[in-house]
Amino acid sequence: MTVGYDPHLSLVRQVSPRTPDGCEECLRLGMGWVHLRLCLTCGHVGCCDSSPGQHARAHAAAVAHPIVRSFQPGEDWRWCYAHEAFV
Incomplete structure (x- = not known):
């Protein structure tokens, strides 16, 4: 897994899941x-x-919020949809 700097990291905030x-x-x-x-x-x-819905990607495209993290227990990685890369 390649992890590098991404200019979209400036969009990352402290967030709480809206639907946990x-x-x-x-x-x-x-x-x-x-x-x-x-x-x-x-x-x-x-x-x-x-x-089937690919709603995380659709959200990223619709509102220009490209950085996500896995919300699966035990996983700790982030992805940038804009660059199609781990960050």
Whole structure:
């Protein structure tokens, strides 16, 4: 895993998950998800690219919040959707 500097890291804030029990959109739509991602700018919880809705990526594109971290227990990594890279 390559981790490097990303200019989008300036968008990272201290956040609390807006929906700690699952993907915001999937919960509203009654859909399932595979894994969860936490937006590090606003606290949106969305599902991963392996999930049918890919809501984390859609959120990043819609509101220009590209940095997420895994919201899975035991995982501690961050990803930038804009650069398609670990940060």
